[in-house]
Amino acid sequence: MENRLKFLYAMQIVDSQLQEVIELKGDLPKVVEELEIKVDDIKTKMKELNNTIKQCKIERDNADVEIIDLAEKIEKYKNQQLNVKSNKQYDALTREIEAAEKKSVQLEKDLEKYEGQMEGGKKDLEVSTKLLEQTNDELNERKKELREVNKEHEKEELKLQHQREKLIPRIDKQDLERYERIRKAKNGIAVVPIKRNACGGCYSRVPPQKILEIRQNSRFYTCEHCGRILVSDHIVGLINTIP
Numbered sequence: 672m673e674n675r676l677k678f679l680y681a682m683q684i685v686d687s688q689l690q691e692v693i694e695l696k697g698d699l700p701k702v703v704e705e706l707e708i709k710v711d712d713i714k715t716k717m718k719e720l721n722n723t724i725k726q727c728k729i730e731r732d733n734a735d736v737e738i739i740d741l742a743e744k745i746e747k748y749k750n751q752q753l754n755v756k757s758n759k760q761y762d763a764l765t766r767e768i769e770a771a772e773k774k775s776v777q778l779e780k781d782l783e784k785y786e787g788q789m790e791g792g793k794k795d796l797e798v799s800t801k802l803l804e805q806t807n808d809e810l811n812e813r814k815k816e817l818r819e820v821n822k823e824h825e826k827e828e829l830k831l832q833h834q835r836e837k838l839i840p841r842i843d844k845q846d847l848e849r850y851e852r853i854r855k856a857k858n859g860i861a862v863v864p865i866k867r868n869a870c871g872g873c874y875s876r877v878p879p880q881k882i883l884e885i886r887q888n889s890r891f892y893t894c895e896h897c898g899r900i901l902v903s904d905h906i907v908g909l910i911n912t913i914p
């Protein structure tokens with residue numbers, strides 16, 4: 672039982688140190704992650720804008736070709752009108768000309784619309800390009816900072832991770848689950864020593880009788896107030912004996 676408590680408390684110490692290292696990095700990892708998402712979003716938007724511009728250009732060119740076609744047709748009808756034999760034929764050609772002119776006017780309008788869309792798209796693309804540049808600069812800056820912080824604490828973090836991996840097989844699976852459960856619920860601290868007759872986690876008083884029992888190191892005792900596992904000074908003293 673003593674060993675079960677000892678290894679669990681050792682785990683707590685390692686995890687608390689790891690938490691300190693992680694806290695030193697602050698919000699940098701999150702900032703980097705958010706900037707990466709932002710860069711991806713801008714790139715996606717730019718891709719969409721490029722597609723829109725491309726599509727508008729195709730539509731505009733099509734309209735352009737059709738307008739030229741219609742102009743040629745109108746020209747042809749007008750020449751035919753000079754040689755027709757009857758009013759009926761003449762009127763039929765007039766109707767063709769009117770229809771072609773009407774269509775041509777509509778196409779001109781469409782053409783302007785597509786050109787407007789292209790211009791708008793190009794402007795949006797310029798804004799996005801600048802934003803992408805800025806965001807990329809900021810991302811690279813933050814990444815550099817994070818790399819430096821990581822480098823600074825890399826050795827310590829690796830050492831602690833290694834200690835953690837070594838401890839895991841020495842801890843009973845159910846004890847570990849219980850430990851992780853409490854740790855998750857109690858701000859990373861699941862096992863605490865008794866300090867001045869109080870729980871080292873929430874500082875509420877531990878009854879003298881219970882302290883005596885805890886000193887037996889014969890079973891798990893939890894703080895009545897916060898639910899953390901309480902360990903005696905004896906267990907705390909054993910930590911340094913772990914190879």
Ligand SMILES: [Zn+2]
Pocket residue numbers: 870871872873874875894895896897898899
């Ligand atoms: Zn407590």
